[in-house]
Amino acid sequence: MSITERRAHPLAVAALILYAAVMLAPVAWMILTSFKQPADTTAAVPSFIPAPGTQPAGSVFFQPSFENYTRQIASPTFGRALLNSTLVAVISTLASVGLGAFAAYGFSRFRFAGSNDWQFFILSTRMLPAMAVSVPIAWMYQQLGLRDTHLGLIILYTCFNLSFSTWMMKAFIDEIPTAYEEAALLDGYSRLQVLFKIILPQASTGIMATAVFCLIAAWNEYAFALTLTTMRANTVPVEIAGVAQDANVVYGRLAAAALLFMLPIVVFTLLMRKHLLRGITFGAVKG
Amino acid sequence: MITHGADRWTLSDRAVRYWCILPMLLLLIAFNIFPLLTSLYISAHDYRRGIHRGLGDAKFVGMDNYRANLNSPPNQEPWKSFQRTAAMVVVTVSLQTAIGFSVALLLVRKFRGREVITALLLIPMTLSPAVVAAFWKYMFNADIGIINELTGITGAWSGYSPRAFWSVVIVEVWLWTPFMMLLSLAGLNAIPPSLYEAAEVDRASAWFRFRHITLPLAMPMVLLGVVFRVMDTFRLFDTPNVLNGDAMGQDTTLVSVLLYNRAKNDSANMGIGTALAYLLLIVAVALGNIAVHYLAKMREREKTRGAA
Numbered sequence: 001m002s003i004t005e006r007r008a009h010p011l012a013v014a015a016l017i018l019y020a021a022v023m024l025a026p027v028a029w030m031i032l033t034s035f036k037q038p039a040d041t042t043a044a045v046p047s048f049i050p051a052p053g054t055q056p057a058g059s060v061f062f063q064p065s066f067e068n069y070t071r072q073i074a075s076p077t078f079g080r081a082l083l084n085s086t087l088v089a090v091i092s093t094l095a096s097v098g099l100g101a102f103a104a105y106g107f108s109r110f111r112f113a114g115s116n117d118w119q120f121f122i123l124s125t126r127m128l129p130a131m132a133v134s135v136p137i138a139w140m141y142q143q144l145g146l147r148d149t150h151l152g153l154i155i156l157y158t159c160f161n162l163s164f165s166t167w168m169m170k171a172f173i174d175e176i177p178t179a180y181e182e183a184a185l186l187d188g189y190s191r192l193q194v195l196f197k198i199i200l201p202q203a204s205t206g207i208m209a210t211a212v213f214c215l216i217a218a219w220n221e222y223a224f225a226l227t228l229t230t231m232r233a234n235t236v237p238v239e240i241a242g243v244a245q246d247a248n249v250v251y252g253r254l255a256a257a258a259l260l261f262m263l264p265i266v267v268f269t270l271l272m273r274k275h276l277l278r279g280i281t282f283g284a285v286k287g
Numbered sequence: 288m289i290t291h292g293a294d295r296w297t298l299s300d301r302a303v304r305y306w307c308i309l310p311m312l313l314l315l316i317a318f319n320i321f322p323l324l325t326s327l328y329i330s331a332h333d334y335r336r337g338i339h340r341g342l343g344d345a346k347f348v349g350m351d352n353y354r355a356n357l358n359s360p361p362n363q364e365p366w367k368s369f370q371r372t373a374a375m376v377v378v379t380v381s382l383q384t385a386i387g388f389s390v391a392l393l394l395v396r397k398f399r400g401r402e403v404i405t406a407l408l409l410i411p412m413t414l415s416p417a418v419v420a421a422f423w424k425y426m427f428n429a430d431i432g433i434i435n436e437l438t439g440i441t442g443a444w445s446g447y448s449p450r451a452f453w454s455v456v457i458v459e460v461w462l463w464t465p466f467m468m469l470l471s472l473a474g475l476n477a478i479p480p481s482l483y484e485a486a487e488v489d490r491a492s493a494w495f496r497f498r499h500i501t502l503p504l505a506m507p508m509v510l511l512g513v514v515f516r517v518m519d520t521f522r523l524f525d526t527p528n529v530l531n532g533d534a535m536g537q538d539t540t541l542v543s544v545l546l547y548n549r550a551k552n553d554s555a556n557m558g559i560g561t562a563l564a565y566l567l568l569i570v571a572v573a574l575g576n577i578a579v580h581y582l583a584k585m586r587e588r589e590k591t592r593g594a595a
Contacts, residue, residue, distance in 0.1 A: 006396050006397065007396060007398065008396030008398040009396075012393045012396065012398075013398050015393060016390070016404060017404070019408075020404050020407055020408055023407075023408060023411065023464075023465075024410070026419070026423065026426065026461065027411075029426065030422050041425075041431070042431045044430075045436075046436050099310055100311065102306070102307040102308070102310070102311065103307055103311040105307055106304055106307030106308040107308065110307075112304065118308075118312065120579050121315075122312075122315060123575070124572055124575045124576065124579065125319045126575075127571055128568065128571060129521070129522030129524075129564075129568070130522070130543070131522070131542075131543040131544075131546040131547050131550075131564070132326075132522075132543075132546065132564035132565070132567045132568045132571065133322050133323070133564070133568075134546075134547070135326065135550050135560065135561055135564065136321075136322035136323070136325035136326040136329065136561075137322050138550075139329075139342070140321065140325060155314075156318065158314070159314055162311055162315060191303040192303065195303075216413060219415065220418075221415075222415065222416065222417035222529075223524050223525060223543075223547075226528075226547075227547070227550070236415075236418070237415045237417040237525075238417070240418045240421045241417045241418070241420070241528075243421070244420075244421035244422075244424050244425070244529060245532075249425075251425050254425065255422060255425075258418045258419065258422050261418060262414050262415070262418065262419075265414075266413055269409070269413040270409075273406060273409070276469065277469060277470070277473050280466070280469065280515070281470075281511060
């Protein structure tokens with residue numbers, strides 16, 4: 001009997017449920033906070049239970065309100081940051097998946113001198129600590145006029161994700177038998193036709209999974225956005241982290257903003273759960 | 288190299304090969320090699336953004352900036368920040384691995400709702416560390432934070448408090464234990480059932496099965512996770528900077544945080560910070576290479592196993 005086919009002991013299940021409750025408590029607290037009015041978020045006694053009507057100070061009840069959400073959505077700075085995040089994440093994802101698909105096909109199907117070395121170089125670019133390269137990149141962007149622009153962040157995130165997308169898609173393309181291509185080439189298809197009509201459609205799930213990973217990385221990125229943007233192109237992580245440093249921060253709105261920002265990516269990731277492992281191991285292991 | 292056929296344009300194999308790979312390589316080279324060269328140049332100069340008009344005005348100092356970093360006393364920056372980073376790596380990665388693997392051991396057994404719990408437990412690793420850290424900062428607040436309220440702890444988790452280091456540990460463990468859990472689960476699920484059947488026939492004890500089958504066979508995947516976590520924690524910036532970035536020289540001033548603050552300072556010699564960044568790069572690339580070779584080895588093993 002496989003270890004996976006054994007039934008769990010009830011105590012083990014209880015322990016897991018307790019663990020899950022602890023792990024999800026911060027998210028639950030964030031959701032509760034997002035419905036609180038300012039006085040309830042800064043009260044000496046925390047309130048846990050939403051209840052209609054005005055609640056006395058110091059009780060465990062609080063009166064829920066949607067005000068944090070309506071105000072946050074209406075906020076021009078948050079709206080702009082959300083638009084920036086969306087633009088930068090979506091365009092850089094498309095670019096890194098597009099360029100990466102070509103490169104992955106090239107590395108997968110053609111052997112050439114130094115192919116392995118190039119692949120290692122590509123992957124090692126992802127290992128660079130952002131803060132170790134932020135000064136020269138900031139300087140370079142200053143010269144090129146790319147500081148605090150969407151284009152600047154898009155190029156950087158594309159580079160950042162390209163190494164990853166190439167590796168992951170190569171793992172998917174490696175699995176497509178070359179017999180299809182050879183048959184198509186004999187039938188008079190050109191290499192480009194083979195790529196577009198045979199390889200890319202066959203690798204479509206892999207491409208989708210790669211896209212989700214690139215999107216998550218670009219969506220959540222903070223260090224580069226912090227050092228390279230100020231007013232025009234700042235993304236939501238920079239905006240929210242900045243608000244948290246403010247002495248007059250409205251915690252309910254902070255929580256609402258964080259949840260509005262996190263929701264799409266959580267839903268996305270849970271949908272792509274099956275591919276999660278493969279993305280993490282850069283396609284090395286079957287997920 | 289583009290030849291025009293009767294009714295469609297075609298590329299030779301050689302052309303396709305280059306056109307596939309070249310755009311991506313050029314982009315990576317431009318945005319990696321060029322900054323690295325600029326970095327090397329700055330690190331050999333006394334460059335102060337507030338004083339010098341451009342890089343050209345900076346004074347050449349040779350290896351002085353590297354010497355300034357390497358010769359500083361061990362109880363001062365940057366060595367202190369390296370020590371803190373090392374401590375952070377050891378503490379967080381051990382906790383993430385121990386908890387993640389234990390939870391995975393529970394999760395491989397069958398029970399109702401397993402899929403749902405597994406999915407829920409993965410949520411933290413999909414969130415933006417900077418964004419969740421901003422909310423954790425509120426939860427760690429000394430006066431109105433829920434954590435002090437529930438645990439009865441009094442006093443701050445930020446600034447120069449000895450708890451500041453642990454606030455980062457808690458958030459990092461919360462964020463990335465799901466990652467170790469996921470890799471441990473993959474390792475456990477890949478163990479061939481026949482091994483357990485054989486152990487059953489031999490009436491091996493549960494401890495024997497765990498020690499001689501479960502642990503060694505799940506280990507490659509767990510180690511892969513450890514390598515990734517070590518690399519990521521080594522360059523950790525988001526959570527310490529958001530939770531506790533206001534003051535310098537405290538327990539949360541990791542190498543990346545120190546670099547960021549040196550780069551922010553217009554009157555400081557950027558060369559010293561850049562030289563330190565270069566030293567960090569060397570360590571990071573070394574770690575990265577270990578990870579990449581480990582991945583390549585795993586891939587080979589998967590291939591031979593698939594062929595067998």
